Amino acid sequence: MPGTMKIAGLFAGIGGIELGFQRALGEAVETELLCESWQPARKVLAARFDGIPIHPDVRELRDLPADLDVLAAGFPCTDLSQAGETAGIAGAASSLVSHVFEALRLAGDKGDRSPWLLIENVPNMLALDRGQAMRYLVWELEQLGYRWAYRTVDSRFTGSPQRRRRVLLVASRTHDPREVLFSDDAGPRPDEDYAEDAFGFYWTEGRGGLGWARDAVPTLKGGSTIGIPSPPAIWLPDAPPGRKVVTPRISDAEAMQGFPREWTAIAEQGKARGPRWKLVGNAVTVDVAAWVAGRLAAPGAADVESREWDGPASWPAAAWGQDGKVWSVSISEYPSHAPYRHLLDVVDADQAPALSHRAVLGFLRRLEQGNLGRHPGFRTDMAEHADVMGPQMTPLAI
Numbered sequence: 535m536p537g538t539m540k541i542a543g544l545f546a547g548i549g550g551i552e553l554g555f556q557r558a559l560g561e562a563v564e565t566e567l568l569c570e571s572w573q574p575a576r577k578v579l580a581a582r583f584d585g586i587p588i589h590p591d592v593r594e595l596r597d598l599p600a601d602l603d604v605l606a607a608g609f610p611c612t613d614l615s616q617a618g619e620t621a622g623i624a625g626a627a628s629s630l631v632s633h634v635f636e637a638l639r640l641a642g643d644k645g646d647r648s649p650w651l652l653i654e655n656v657p658n659m660l661a662l663d664r665g666q667a668m669r670y671l672v673w674e675l676e677q678l679g680y681r682w683a684y685r686t687v688d689s690r691f692t693g694s695p696q697r698r699r700r701v702l703l704v705a706s707r708t709h710d711p712r713e714v715l716f717s718d719d720a721g722p723r724p725d726e727d728y729a730e731d732a733f734g735f736y737w738t739e740g741r742g743g744l745g746w747a748r749d750a751v752p753t754l755k756g757g758s759t760i761g762i763p764s765p766p767a768i769w770l771p772d773a774p775p776g777r778k779v780v781t782p783r784i785s786d787a788e789a790m791q792g793f794p795r796e797w798t799a800i801a802e803q804g805k806a807r808g809p810r811w812k813l814v815g816n817a818v819t820v821d822v823a824a825w826v827a828g829r830l831a832a833p834g835a836a837d838v839e840s841r842e843w844d845g846p847a848s849w850p851a852a853a854w855g856q857d858g859k860v861w862s863v864s865i866s867e868y869p870s871h872a873p874y875r876h877l878l879d880v881v882d883a884d885q886a887p888a889l890s891h892r893a894v895l896g897f898l899r900r901l902e903q904g905n906l907g908r909h910p911g912f913r914t915d916m917a918e919h920a921d922v923m924g925p926q927m928t929p930l931a932i
Contacts, residue, residue, distance in 0.1 A: 554823025717834025740900025
């Protein structure tokens with residue numbers, strides 16, 4: 535893609551995709567437009583992308599910038615995520631992606647060139663309602679004459695200590711998206727990349743899952759099964775009593791998502807449950823976007839094993855298609871292995887807040903109802919932490 539790459543971001547959030555493109559391409563990229571409806575996110579965008587127009591409502595967006603190269607859309611996962619409403623692609627939030635296709639139609643009607651399309655969302659959309667979301671996205675793309683490809687990636691390939699799996703979908707009318715998504719494959723990270731001094735888990739879970747992650751936190755989320763955006767917890771087996779179970783600070787979460795620390799500070803509302811955790815949990819990981827940007831600027835060879843796929847249920851983890859046909863692709867979730875940042879190199883264990891008595895007690899009660907959390911020493915340390923933190927009812931860790 536010669537010259538300056540012009541991009542626009544719909545559902546821009548706090549600018550993870552746009553910052554990733556800047557990180558990869560520097561002055562060779564220009565952000566022409568941002569669109570975001572949530573006021574705290576718009577406040578962050580205005581501060582961090584000074585001078586760039588911010589449209590407040592994708593439903594009323596009628597004009598894309600002329601000569602646009604890339605249209606990015608990390609559309610809401612609220613109705614698709616396991617942590618959300620699971621109403622599906624027709625849900626009130628996730629159905630807003632329809633306006634992305636409407637914007638592309640309007641651009642085509644006006645004779646503007648068709649940009650690349652980049653969509654990011656949760657892997658659950660490949661399975662929810664027997665893959666209805668993917669069928670809808672693919673149908674819309676092919677109606678517009680786009681060839682498409684998607685791949686599930688794990689953010690740990692960027693070196694971030696966050697196990698965050700996301701689907702990246704890239705489409706174009708004039709180029710082969712396989713050369714963007716499938717030209718890099720390093721295979722899973724080896725176990726020796728991960729230390730054994732810290733383990734992340736969801737303290738808001740316990741019955742049906744833990745999100746267990748060695749030397750990483752599980753996915754930072756904008757919500758949880760107890761109804762509030764909150765950090766995961768970190769178990770430190772070698773720490774002294776009272777410090778064995780901690781939570782990362784919001785600045786740690788920003789760093790794990792690839793943002794500079796305090797990126798969202800301007801949205802702080804002085805409340806215990808302000809918007810910052812939701813802002814960061816809903817964001818696109820910056821260095822994942824940077825990898826896509828690099829390959830858009832310089833596509834590679836896509837020599838991957840493919841086989842025709844005809845359903846009927848969950849979609850494969852990676853695939854490409856056109857003209858009503860789908861080919862599944864055998865490829866890992868790790869395009870590369872950037873140097874790994876250990877969890878305790880990102881999170882200062884001495885500064886991290888200890889998980890409160892109330893939080894760990896609720897977690898223990900849920901844990902005892904199932905067979906999870908059997909890692910040697912884990913349950914014992916949870917019970918010890920509850921005892922050390924005392925019987926007083928302290929506020930939930932956030």
